[in-house]
Amino acid sequence: xxxxxxxxxxxxxxxxxxxxxxxxxxxxxxxxxxxxxxxxxxxxxxxxxxxxxxxxxxxxxxxxxxxxxxxxxxxxxxxxxxxxxxxxxxxxxxxxxxxxxxxxxxxxxxxxxxxxxxxxxxxxxxxxxxxxxxxxxxxxxxxxxxxxxxxxxxxxxxxxxxxxxxxxxxxxxxxxxxxxxxxxxxxx
Numbered sequence: 001x002x003x004x005x006x007x008x009x010x011x012x013x014x015x016x017x018x019x020x021x022x023x024x025x026x027x028x029x030x031x032x033x034x035x036x037x038x039x040x041x042x043x044x045x046x047x048x049x050x051x052x053x054x055x056x057x058x059x060x061x062x063x064x065x066x067x068x069x070x071x072x073x074x075x076x077x078x079x080x081x082x083x084x085x086x087x088x089x090x091x092x093x094x095x096x097x098x099x100x101x102x103x104x105x106x107x108x109x110x111x112x113x114x115x116x117x118x119x120x121x122x123x124x125x126x127x128x129x130x131x132x133x134x135x136x137x138x139x140x141x142x143x144x145x146x147x148x149x150x151x152x153x154x155x156x157x158x159x160x161x162x163x164x165x166x167x168x169x170x171x172x173x174x175x176x177x178x179x180x181x182x183x184x185x186x187x188x
Contacts, residue, residue: 092185110139119147145187
């Protein structure tokens with residue numbers, strides 16, 4: 001949620017998890033910002049989880065020179081789904097209700113491995129409290145990385161606008177999520 005670019009959080013997840021994601025769903029509201037990298041001409045059938053870390057770095061670099069990211073295997077490119085909708089936890093017609101999307105559209109359950117990275121510019125203050133009230137969500141979401149937006153002089157220089165919450169409230173949100181059973185980490 002808040003995908004930005006392939007070489008940021010999506011590639012980080014693919015490189016750091018010892019499993020092979022069957023699907024990657026990316027929400028980025030800025031059309032054209034998140035682009036699936038070009039596909040390799042000759043497809044490599046090896047799964048990322050079977051590739052040793054040194055080889056993994058040779059396959060897809062985190063950083064590159066020039067305009068185009070390095071190519072990815074066809075099997076990986078086919079698994080990436082990109083959406084340009086706003087994410088929220090309401091049924092407003094211009095937003096995607098992310099809880100309903102996870103439970104009803106993707107039909108994810110506790111048996112699935114679900115890793116969420118969330119950077120949704122303040123909407124986490126609506127989504128996460130509702131997840132804490134839903135007894136199914138801690139068992140569906142195995143791990144969550146969240147950029148919690150708050151107002152503080154130290155973050156205004158990084159392009160953050162003033163938000164309605166304090167650093168203490170942001171910390172308490174993460175503490176409350178852990179108390180409800182979420183394996184949550186601040187991002188970045």
